[in-house]
Amino acid sequence: MKTALVTGASFGIGKAFARELASKKMDLVLVARTQNKLQQLATELKDKYAIATEVIALDLSEPSAGKTLFDKVTASGLNIDLLINNAGFGDYGAFCDRPLEKQLAMIQLNVSTVVELTGLFLPVMKQRGDGAIVNVSSIAAFQPIPYMSIYAATKAFILNFTEAIWAENKDSGVRILAVCPGPTESQFYDRADFPDSMAGMNDDNMDSPEAVVRETLAALEKGQSTIVTGGIGNQIIVNIPRFIPRDLLVNAVGKQFKQ
Known part of the structure; x- marks a missing residue:
């Protein structure tokens, strides 16, 4: 039986990944900060699908947390066939008004830990000639997104990084995919400290985590480098920057996100 490692598995897209992969009879390593939530999910999926589950409570925004996680997995004798780098968070507000420590933690989690985990697990998969990230x-x-400047920048890094290593490894047997969801039902907006006045700005067009996961796994099977999930609205959003001068674009986005 194959094994998937899912970070940020306690809610939202990560939790949906865990449930979908369990239904496909994959053993799971579930990673997040909260032990209790992880354990509840692990027990539920183990009982329902007769799979093996491993819970690792770890704050991946800490420096070298990726290496700590890799070492724990290796020490357990587990071979990871599918790595889901899902853990991440955003923050709302003008950069100069927000806590710098939170911005740096966001870069650590959204970028550095993803690079670290990819860099540790990819060579193992490549040596086997099989695996997926x-x-x-x-x-x-x-x-660029004013008032979410660091978050948007981290996600741009992940997109470019993932597409590049997809090209480097597409003949290695290891599939690599960047998934780009739009607004999704999760705790993202609460953790990002969105003001109440903006809390419902995406309510009408939010995708379910389950839909994001289904589209992602289908794209992974096809060997794609990137998938923009959701409907035509998300496709329009990601393509508009090709046709609009950047100053005009950033000003327009800034007006949309300014409280």
């Missing part, structure tokens, strides 16, 4: 980006990756 999914890095969760966002439609925010396709343009």
Whole structure:
């Protein structure tokens, strides 16, 4: 039986990945900060699907947390066939008004830990000639977003990084995919400290985590480098920057996100 490692598995897209992969009879290594939520999910999936589950409670925003996780997995004798780099968070507000420590933690989690985990697991998969890595980006990756400047920049990094290593490894037997969801039902907006006045700005066009996961796994099977999930609205958003002068684009996005 194959094994998947899912970061940020306690809610949202990560939790949906865990449930979908369990239904496909994959053993799971579930990673997030909260032990209790992970354990509840692991027990549920183990009982329902008769799979093996491993829970690792770890704050991946800490420096070298990726190496710590890799070492724990290796020490357990587990071979990871599918790595889902899902853990991440955003933050709302003008850069100069937000806590710098939170911005740096966001870069650590959204970028550095993803690179670290990819860099540790990819050589093992490549040596076996088999495996897959999914890095969760966002439609925010396709343009700068004032008042979410660091978040959008981290997701742009993940998109470019993932597409590049997809090209480097497409003949190795290892599939690599960047998934770019639009607004998705999750705790993202709460953790990002969105003001109440903006809390419902995406309610009408939010995708379910389950839909994002289904589209992602289908794209992975096809060997794609990138998938923008959701409907035509998300496709329009990611393609508009090709046709609009950048100053005009950033000003327009800034007006949309300004409180």
